[in-house]
Amino acid sequence: MLPAPIVTLLQLYPSIPDLLSILQRWSDRSADDAEQELKEHLASRIFFLLLSDIETAPNFTAACRRIESRLGLSANTAEQLTEELSIIASRLRTLSSVRASGLSDLPYTVRRKLLDRQAHRCVVCGWHFRNQALHNRQPQHASPTLDHIVPYRIGGDGLSNLRIICGLCNAVKGDRMHIGERGRVWSDNFIFLHNLKVVAFWAMVRDGRCEVGGCAATPEQTRLFVSRRLGKGQFVIDNCITRCELHASADVIDY
Numbered sequence: 001m002l003p004a005p006i007v008t009l010l011q012l013y014p015s016i017p018d019l020l021s022i023l024q025r026w027s028d029r030s031a032d033d034a035e036q037e038l039k040e041h042l043a044s045r046i047f048f049l050l051l052s053d054i055e056t057a058p059n060f061t062a063a064c065r066r067i068e069s070r071l072g073l074s075a076n077t078a079e080q081l082t083e084e085l086s087i088i089a090s091r092l093r094t095l096s097s098v099r100a101s102g103l104s105d106l107p108y109t110v111r112r113k114l115l116d117r118q119a120h121r122c123v124v125c126g127w128h129f130r131n132q133a134l135h136n137r138q139p140q141h142a143s144p145t146l147d148h149i150v151p152y153r154i155g156g157d158g159l160s161n162l163r164i165i166c167g168l169c170n171a172v173k174g175d176r177m178h179i180g181e182r183g184r185v186w187s188d189n190f191i192f193l194h195n196l197k198v199v200a201f202w203a204m205v206r207d208g209r210c211e212v213g214g215c216a217a218t219p220e221q222t223r224l225f226v227s228r229r230l231g232k233g234q235f236v237i238d239n240c241i242t243r244c245e246l247h248a249s250a251d252v253i254d255y
């Protein structure tokens with residue numbers, strides 16, 4: 001139901017050219033400017049309508065279907081558009097909220113997109129989030145958490161700075177950025193941390209994949225473990241090597 005003054009206006013000026021001419025007179029602009037302004041206004045209304053479709057959809061597929069049926073697009077185009085809109089929606093939320101500190105701060109579609117991109121595994125250690133067996137992990141170390149690749153205060157909240165890692169990797173990483181060759185962890189200040197989980201974490205970050213032979217299995221494919229290069233000496237970062245599930249031996253940090 002439209003408000004009464006609008007109804008009266010529509011009765012007085014029933015056609016689009018009539019409405020445009022009155023808009024032009026009221027706003028003191030040229031006919032072209034008035035038309036342009038109206039189009040932009042309508043476009044932004046449609047844009048926000050589509051955004052709310054994305055934000056309220058229960059999952060990515062449902063969001064695609066809505067966009068597809070609303071705009072009569074092909075499935076492919078609808079998916080691309082949904083992806084773009086999801087990214088915009090998350091940026092808008094970032095602007096209005098101070099920071100995305102947890103996974104629940106991201107729209108479902110973005111969260112889903114990130115997890116799909118990583119095949120539902122931690123990008124550092126390869127822990128599978130759908131894995132029911134906990135091995136020796138605490139439940140809070142097995143669940144997905146949001147990570148800022150570069151700490152939030154430096155890297156911000158853009159999607160390119162976000163990824164999903166497991167609770168264990170998140171607990172170990174904290175606010176640290178980089179580790180030196182002898183196991184020193186850099187952040188604001190120079191801090192030396194030496195425990196097996198920290199060393200394993202940074203070895204996996206450094207190697208990024210299984211280092212045995214030509215294997216190169218990634219965390220998207222398998223769980224990663226860390227062992228000593230020569231099977232002897234200390235577990236310090238320059239004596240550590242990352243191995244996949246297949247190539248892991250008994251001499252590993254079961255991360």
Ligand SMILES: [Zn+2]
Pocket residue numbers: 122123124125126127165166167168169170
């Ligand atoms: Zn992990």
Ligand SMILES: [Zn+2]
Pocket residue numbers: 210211212215216217243244245246247
């Ligand atoms: Zn391997």
